[in-house]
Amino acid sequence: MSTQMQPQTTAATGFTDLSARDRVRSLLDPGTMHELLTPFDRLTSPWLEKQGVVPQFDDGVVIARGKINGQNTLVAAIEGSFQGGSLGEVGGAKIAGALELAIEENRNGNPTSAVLVLETGGVRLQEANLGLAAIADIQSAIVELRAMQPVVAVITGPVGCFGGMSISAGLCSYLIMTREGRLGLNGPQVIEQEAGVNEYDSRDRGLIWGLTGGEQRFQCGLIDQLVSGSVGDTRSAVVQCLASGVPAVHPSEAWLQHKDALQAIDMDQPMTPSYARQILQQGDDQ
Amino acid sequence: MSTLISPKGLQWFAALTKQCQSISTPIDSVRIADGELGAHSCRFLLVTANPQAHFPRARRGEVGLQEGIALAEAINDVIEQDAHSDSKRTLVAIVDTPSQAYGRREEAMGIHQALAASVSAYARARQAGHPVIALLVGKAMSGAFLAHGYQADRILTLANDAVMVHAMGKAAAARITMRTEDELDVLAQSVPPMAYDLKSYASLGLVDTMLELSPASSDSDVNEAPGELDTSLVEQALRTTQADILKQPRGLSRRLHGQNRQASLRVRQMLAEQWNAGA
Amino acid sequence: METLHIQLPATPQPLQRALVGQVGSGDLEVMIEPNPGSDTLDIHIQTSVSGAEVRWRQLLQQIANTRSLPAMRMDIHDFAATPGVVRLRLEQAIEQASGQQHHSGQQHHSEQEQ
Numbered sequence: 001m002s003t004q005m006q007p008q009t010t011a012a013t014g015f016t017d018l019s020a021r022d023r024v025r026s027l028l029d030p031g032t033m034h035e036l037l038t039p040f041d042r043l044t045s046p047w048l049e050k051q052g053v054v055p056q057f058d059d060g061v062v063i064a065r066g067k068i069n070g071q072n073t074l075v076a077a078i079e080g081s082f083q084g085g086s087l088g089e090v091g092g093a094k095i096a097g098a099l100e101l102a103i104e105e106n107r108n109g110n111p112t113s114a115v116l117v118l119e120t121g122g123v124r125l126q127e128a129n130l131g132l133a134a135i136a137d138i139q140s141a142i143v144e145l146r147a148m149q150p151v152v153a154v155i156t157g158p159v160g161c162f163g164g165m166s167i168s169a170g171l172c173s174y175l176i177m178t179r180e181g182r183l184g185l186n187g188p189q190v191i192e193q194e195a196g197v198n199e200y201d202s203r204d205r206g207l208i209w210g211l212t213g214g215e216q217r218f219q220c221g222l223i224d225q226l227v228s229g230s231v232g233d234t235r236s237a238v239v240q241c242l243a244s245g246v247p248a249v250h251p252s253e254a255w256l257q258h259k260d261a262l263q264a265i266d267m268d269q270p271m272t273p274s275y276a277r278q279i280l281q282q283g284d285d286q
Numbered sequence: 287m288s289t290l291i292s293p294k295g296l297q298w299f300a301a302l303t304k305q306c307q308s309i310s311t312p313i314d315s316v317r318i319a320d321g322e323l324g325a326h327s328c329r330f331l332l333v334t335a336n337p338q339a340h341f342p343r344a345r346r347g348e349v350g351l352q353e354g355i356a357l358a359e360a361i362n363d364v365i366e367q368d369a370h371s372d373s374k375r376t377l378v379a380i381v382d383t384p385s386q387a388y389g390r391r392e393e394a395m396g397i398h399q400a401l402a403a404s405v406s407a408y409a410r411a412r413q414a415g416h417p418v419i420a421l422l423v424g425k426a427m428s429g430a431f432l433a434h435g436y437q438a439d440r441i442l443t444l445a446n447d448a449v450m451v452h453a454m455g456k457a458a459a460a461r462i463t464m465r466t467e468d469e470l471d472v473l474a475q476s477v478p479p480m481a482y483d484l485k486s487y488a489s490l491g492l493v494d495t496m497l498e499l500s501p502a503s504s505d506s507d508v509n510e511a512p513g514e515l516d517t518s519l520v521e522q523a524l525r526t527t528q529a530d531i532l533k534q535p536r537g538l539s540r541r542l543h544g545q546n547r548q549a550s551l552r553v554r555q556m557l558a559e560q561w562n563a564g565a
Numbered sequence: 566m567e568t569l570h571i572q573l574p575a576t577p578q579p580l581q582r583a584l585v586g587q588v589g590s591g592d593l594e595v596m597i598e599p600n601p602g603s604d605t606l607d608i609h610i611q612t613s614v615s616g617a618e619v620r621w622r623q624l625l626q627q628i629a630n631t632r633s634l635p636a637m638r639m640d641i642h643d644f645a646a647t648p649g650v651v652r653l654r655l656e657q658a659i660e661q662a663s664g665q666q667h668h669s670g671q672q673h674h675s676e677q678e679q
Contacts, residue, residue, distance in 0.1 A: 041556065056587065057640070089550055093550040194388040252358075262340075
């Protein structure tokens with residue numbers, strides 16, 4: 001590996017302004033980042049070029065081993081600016097394969113946790129079924145790893161976290177979001193297309209952020225930490241989550257407490273951000 | 287998007303659970319039944335249409351908020367009940383679901399978390415030693431398939447045109463990629479992961495068994511319930527698959543050997559080499 | 566998408582590998598790897614813009630006219646970047662590969678943001 005310059009990242013730098021690679025680096029203890037399957041391995045998508053789409057050398061996914069607060073950690077990040085942060089065969093296999101190696105590492109007695117930095121629209125349409133299959137692999141690995149060590153999701157960036165990878169985020173031990181991040185299963189355009197503009201107006205940015213933005217997700221108890229978006233804050237939140245260890249109940253099971261509240265939703269009442277908070281705060285133990 | 291509601295899931299559920307005890311669930315769109323598969327106890331799970339469902343966007347067989355919960359609860363119960371038993375009940379997910387539910391209420395409530403609940407339940411069941419089998423009798427689309435079926439040890443499909451696995455419906459994919467549906471089909475010939483046909487899907491290495499039914503039932507008469515011959519053929523396949531799962535190492539790695547999924551294996555091989563080099 | 570291969574005369578010079586940019590809208594990814602013993606700049610381009618070969622040749626020639634280019638293999642993944650962005654990324658990549666930035670001793674390649 002070549003020896004090159006360190007980016008001028010400080011605690012005040014916007015985490016969101018960084019590339020996926022620099023996001024990974026900014027979370028790891030200085031000097032501990034060991035990137036796996038770097039762009040120089042030239043493992044590009046075998047499917048994009050066939051469809052006339054320019055590939056990227058890392059297929060939009062950065063994987064590194066390193067340490068956070070001295071503890072072994074795997075960090076994976078999806079680059080939102082390449083193909084909308086979509087997951088194809090190679091990028092998906094990088095994340096799944098790395099998580100599988102982290103599981104193996106734990107089995108061998110070397111505690112290794114994981115941080116997933118997610119800026120992704122979900123499955124890459126040009127690799128459809130292979131993206132979906134890779135996400136199933138990632139989900140299986142998250143569930144297995146989180147029983148041993150914490151798996152933390154960091155959701156950030158203008159793309160947000162959608163599609164199958166929003167489910168993956170929901171499987172993690174802890175979820176962190178920056179304020180401008182968005183988290184949802186279906187992208188606004190897809191909902192509008194499938195259900196009509198009255199159901200969801202994809203141009204109504206206020207509505208979209210109001211329902212799926214970081215602040216709302218935090219108020220609804222769907223994430224653990226809301227951060228300003230600076231490198232310093234984001235890193236502190238990650239450190240704090242990792243230090244909390246494996247939670248007694250994971251978010252994917254904790255959410256089941258909303259069962260009765262969902263049945264009680266008044267279908268004549270429009271679903272607004274405040275109504276959503278009212279419903280999801282009902283079941284809260286706090 | 288008014289697509290026809292598929293009766294296939296319910297028909298196969300009815301045929302395969304004739305001797306089973308139906309288990310009540312909080313919602314009619316999730317059907318659960320307990321019975322035997324060979325000498326092994328087994329729970330069948332189905333998501334199906336319910337025109338009266340509380341959530342209007344989840345009435346045509348979609349996996350929505352309440353479906354995610356009902357699946358998760360039905361599986362979590364099994365994990366808990368069998369926690370101290372050597373014999374872990376088999377789970378059979380009968381899959382015929384057009385999509386996840388698309389709606390404003392769904393997003394507001396965090397439908398991703400509802401689907402995570404059922405993914406988590408299926409994955410933990412498999413990892414705890416429960417054989418998990420997905421039986422695809424109709425559509426297995428996108429987030430709905432992730433939530434109901436894709437965590438299985440084995441994927442069985444009926445070999446007919448009703449079965450389709452994809453990340454996005456054909457019409458929507460055509461709109462988004464600005465192609466016609468016919469153009470999509472042409473493209474799919476050189477890009478198997480994009481294709482909508484079962485043979486292309488099988489070339490990815492994700493299907494364990496494709497079940498050829500008797501000629502009478504493989505035509506596309508959707509209203510015809512499976513006959514006795516086909517039912518016993520599928521039952522036999524489920525028993526064989528269960529036996530196979532019980533004697534082999536578990537996990538999803540057997541999916542990595544498809545003719546058109548070679549990069550997935552290559553990535554893992556290279557990662558493993560570099561992982562150890564960096565230790 | 567169009568694939569181009571352009572070769573220019575260049576000077577052998579010690580280099581390390583480098584990577585800058587992303588294949589994002591209006592941007593490009595530039596990768597440099599040393600090509601020991603060679604005296605050419607070997608450029609492989611994949612671009613989303615068709616019919617731009619003449620423009621690429623002109624741009625690269627312009628850069629070659631202003632500075633002596635090191636011999637190397639350069640890979641470009643272009644997603645409709647403007648000539649200004651292309652020029653900036655190429656300069657960044659060559660600087661990084663020539664070790665003109667301060668060293669951190671880290672085992673990684675990195676990208677310099679604009």
